[in-house]
Amino acid sequence: MLKDAFLGCLIMVLAITFMIYLIFWSRKTIELIHKKKLKSAREIMKNMNEKK
Amino acid sequence: MKKNNSSISSELSRELSLFHITMMGLGMMIGAGVFLGIGNSIYIAGPGGVLLTFTLNGIIALFTALSYAELSSAIPKAGGAYNFARLAFGRGTSFTAGWMEWFASSVAGSLYAVTFAIYTVRYFEVLKLLNWVPFSTYTCEKIVSLLIAVFFLYINYRGASETGKVGAFFTLGQTIFLIFIGLVGLFVAIKDPSRLQNFNPYLPYGWTKLLITMGFTYVAFEGYEVIAQAGDEAIEPKRNLPKAMIYSVSIATFTYIAVAFAAVVAAKAGSPGITGQPWEWIGQFKERGFGEAISRLMPFGNFLLTLAVIFASLSALNATIYSATRVSYALGRDRMLPKFLSNISRKHKTPWVALMFSGIIVVSVAVLLPTMDVASSASIMFLFLFFLVNLSVIKIRLHMGDELNYGFIMPFFPWLPIIAIISQGIIAIWLVNMSWIAWIAAPIWIISGILIYHLYSKSHAISAEGEIKIIEEEKVPESDQYRILVAVANPNNALQIIKTTYLISEAKNARVDLLHMVPVPEQVPLSDASKFMMEGKEGIIEAMLYLVLKFPVNTTIRYCRNIARGILSAVKEKKVDMLIMGWHGQTRSYGFRLGSTVDAIIEQSPCNVIILKDCGNRKFKNILVPLGGGPNAFLALEVATIIAKKDNSEITAFIVNDHRKKINLVPSFKANINHKNINYDRIKTKRVEAYNTVNSILDEAKKYDLVVLGTTQDPLIYQVTREPISHAVAQRCTKPMIIVKASGGISSWIKRWL
Numbered sequence: 019m020l021k022d023a024f025l026g027c028l029i030m031v032l033a034i035t036f037m038i039y040l041i042f043w044s045r046k047t048i049e050l051i052h053k054k055k056l057k058s059a060r061e062i063m064k065n066m067n068e069k070k
Numbered sequence: 071m072k073k074n075n076s077s078i079s080s081e082l083s084r085e086l087s088l089f090h091i092t093m094m095g096l097g098m099m100i101g102a103g104v105f106l107g108i109g110n111s112i113y114i115a116g117p118g119g120v121l122l123t124f125t126l127n128g129i130i131a132l133f134t135a136l137s138y139a140e141l142s143s144a145i146p147k148a149g150g151a152y153n154f155a156r157l158a159f160g161r162g163t164s165f166t167a168g169w170m171e172w173f174a175s176s177v178a179g180s181l182y183a184v185t186f187a188i189y190t191v192r193y194f195e196v197l198k199l200l201n202w203v204p205f206s207t208y209t210c211e212k213i214v215s216l217l218i219a220v221f222f223l224y225i226n227y228r229g230a231s232e233t234g235k236v237g238a239f240f241t242l243g244q245t246i247f248l249i250f251i252g253l254v255g256l257f258v259a260i261k262d263p264s265r266l267q268n269f270n271p272y273l274p275y276g277w278t279k280l281l282i283t284m285g286f287t288y289v290a291f292e293g294y295e296v297i298a299q300a301g302d303e304a305i306e307p308k309r310n311l312p313k314a315m316i317y318s319v320s321i322a323t324f325t326y327i328a329v330a331f332a333a334v335v336a337a338k339a340g341s342p343g344i345t346g347q348p349w350e351w352i353g354q355f356k357e358r359g360f361g362e363a364i365s366r367l368m369p370f371g372n373f374l375l376t377l378a379v380i381f382a383s384l385s386a387l388n389a390t391i392y393s394a395t396r397v398s399y400a401l402g403r404d405r406m407l408p409k410f411l412s413n414i415s416r417k418h419k420t421p422w423v424a425l426m427f428s429g430i431i432v433v434s435v436a437v438l439l440p441t442m443d444v445a446s447s448a449s450i451m452f453l454f455l456f457f458l459v460n461l462s463v464i465k466i467r468l469h470m471g472d473e474l475n476y477g478f479i480m481p482f483f484p485w486l487p488i489i490a491i492i493s494q495g496i497i498a499i500w501l502v503n504m505s506w507i508a509w510i511a512a513p514i515w516i517i518s519g520i521l522i523y524h525l526y527s528k529s530h531a532i533s534a535e536g537e538i539k540i541i542e543e544e545k546v547p548e549s550d551q552y553r554i555l556v557a558v559a560n561p562n563n564a565l566q567i568i569k570t571t572y573l574i575s576e577a578k579n580a581r582v583d584l585l586h587m588v589p590v591p592e593q594v595p596l597s598d599a600s601k602f603m604m605e606g607k608e609g610i611i612e613a614m615l616y617l618v619l620k621f622p623v624n625t626t627i628r629y630c631r632n633i634a635r636g637i638l639s640a641v642k643e644k645k646v647d648m649l650i651m652g653w654h655g656q657t658r659s660y661g662f663r664l665g666s667t668v669d670a671i672i673e674q675s676p677c678n679v680i681i682l683k684d685c686g687n688r689k690f691k692n693i694l695v696p697l698g699g700g701p702n703a704f705l706a707l708e709v710a711t712i713i714a715k716k717d718n719s720e721i722t723a724f725i726v727n728d729h730r731k732k733i734n735l736v737p738s739f740k741a742n743i744n745h746k747n748i749n750y751d752r753i754k755t756k757r758v759e760a761y762n763t764v765n766s767i768l769d770e771a772k773k774y775d776l777v778v779l780g781t782t783q784d785p786l787i788y789q790v791t792r793e794p795i796s797h798a799v800a801q802r803c804t805k806p807m808i809i810v811k812a813s814g815g816i817s818s819w820i821k822r823w824l
Binding site: 030 | 122269271272316317476481
């Protein structure tokens with residue numbers, strides 16, 4: 019039972035952390051596309067890869 | 071959209087901000103799943119299971135929301151999944167998506183009607199108000215759900231619906247209330263850590279039960295479809311639609327986790343009335359479990375929760391009914407289903423046949439099926455629909471990624487949609503353990519849809535040419551020229567308004583835009599509004615013919631949901647300096663002073679506003695301008711001077727020195743240089759001492775041909791307790807009148823609110 023609780027809490031923490039990461043990543047991407055007036059998916063991906 | 075059509079263009083009013091569309095999505099989500107789902111999830115999966123149910127559903131929903139966000143940013147058009155499937159897989163799959171969406175939205179409506187009924191009946195039972203009723207609780211719930219569904223079908227038939235802003239604030243209120251419950255739960259757990267023992271055992275029946283609870287609560291995460299439907303109406307859709315989808319799913323997930331935690335720790339082991347472990351006690355009430363738990367958590371918990379459920383389920387019920395109506399209307403319009411489904415009521419302008427068929431589904435499912443079968447049926451259909459959208463996002467990015475203009479692309483492509491497809495598939499299959507009825511109803515509906523497509527739709531559907539037309543936002547070029555927007559509402563008085571506009575535009579060397587707002591009921595997609603095109607066109611043509619010889623004039627027919635919001639959004643988009651509109655002189659709307667449109671325009675318009683009453687083909691020999699010393703006085707004097715020039719009229723500046731303050735206009739006159747058209751030589755001043763300013767102005771007005779009145783700019787808190795002088799005069803004055811409000815800028819706005 020303790021193992022279930024530990025695993026359950028771990029899954030929750032990981033899921034919530036990943037959600038928060040996706041929210042911030044998405045927000046940043048939307049603003050980047052808007053700011054640089056990017057259009058096609060290829061153009062956006064290229065720009066993001068260059069940034070990395 | 072700009073359509074050049076014999077020099078009159080038409081456009082859609084983009085009125086919904088990021089806040090509004092986020093709240094629309096949230097309003098659809100926080101409707102029933104959480105209220106019915108928590109008790110049942112605790113019963114089936116245990117106290118830890120309920121937390122994991124909402125967390126895992128939240129992450130899967132977020133993956134699907136990212137797919138919706140990417141597609142909506144590239145195809146920001148009303149239609150949602152129906153459009154995405156058409157672009158990705160063609161007409162057959164698109165029909166299936168629309169067909170599934172119709173059923174899913176209708177059944178979700180049934181679920182919200184049932185939720186309303188369950189919590190209302192429960193509260194009446196707590197108050198012992200149902201002791202005299204000869205029916206069982208279950209029968210009472212079914213009767214109430216039938217009545218509320220029929221009531222909302224009637225409201226939708228009449229074309230009335232909650233306004234976007236009011237609805238958004240209701241949703242915000244519900245969400246804050248639920249977050250508050252979560253915080254109370256956290257506070258209680260910190261104060262009394264022994265309550266955390268309620269989570270022991272964490273998953274009493276094992277991990278596989280999670281798949282069942284995730285299945286029937288998935289309906290609580292279906293708000294992004296309604297956001298996608300708002301593609302034609304959202305401001306900056308490429309930027310705001312994806313943000314709204316991601317924010318709404320995230321807020322809903324965190325809220326659900328918080329309230330689920332609060333529900334588990336709400337009951338204390340060993341307290342009166344609680345037998346066995348607290349989670350078992352909550353679980354035994356099943357769909358009513360959440361209510362029972364919250365009634366133990368805080369004072370007035372029952373009452374507050376019932377209120378929240380009533381508001382949440384009713385706004386979601388309304389939204390799902392018009393969502394179901396829209397999609398069935400669209401299927402009829404595209405001849406995928408018989409044409410009569412797109413018939414529009416002449417009187418109320420609503421698609422009544424589509425509404426009637428959607429209503430039959432809503433009512434039958436709500437009355438005939440048990441609650442959990444209703445929830446499972448809605449969930450399973452949404453799962454299939456989202457399955458299709460996740461497939462569409464992959465196909466569209468791979469095949470059309472270079473052609474479309476994206477506002478957002480998801481990370482980890484294509485892994486997130488693939489994970490979502492697999493998870494949703496597993497959850498949908500596992501739902502058979504919860505409701506075999508759902509697993510019979512859903513495939514029957516889909517198979518019948520496929521048969522209808524092959525036997526009917528394939529041969530009847532209209533041409534695919536131009537089916538996916540994206541409506542881009544119009545950007546107004548920067549210009550130094552003064553811009554006047556004339557909102558022409560009534561063809562009968564259009565010419566009167568235009569004649570006054572002619573004088574003002576000549577004096578100010580202004581460019582004139584004519585605007586006619588055509589309200590379109592929420593049940594009809596705004597992009598189909600051309601059916602209402604002829605309304606008011608006569609008036610705008612008449613007005614245009616008068617002005618076109620004298621000025622460069624733009625004429626626009628703008629389709630909107632709400633006239634005031636539509637005009638305000640046009641003022642902001644077109645960067646207008648002055649708005650001119652007519653007023654019939656009375657209000658039929660309860661709670662408004664000059665009318666629901668004029669009140670909103672005066673309060674919220676960021677530019678100068680001029681409102682005309684009975685100023686048609688008349689000569690004004692003498693004009694009265696009551697002055698109170700505010701910023702609107704100078705605009706009133708300027709307008710009066712412009713009109714006086716035509717008939718060589720006299721202007722009287724009328725100052726009532728009431729008992730509160732003495733008005734001295736001389737320093738203001740000297741300081742004011744902005745209103746160059748004021749001719750002070752033409753103005754004579756008259757001062758009176760009076761206790762009642764309104765009566766004094768009304769008595770004086772009897773001697774004049776025209777009254778030009780600046781609106782009173784009292785702080786808002788004062789306006790709640792007393793009527794502004796300008797509004798009181800406007801309501802009671804029988805003379806032709808012009809009401810003006812000067813643009814006060816941000817400092818004026820802050821001053822009024824403070």
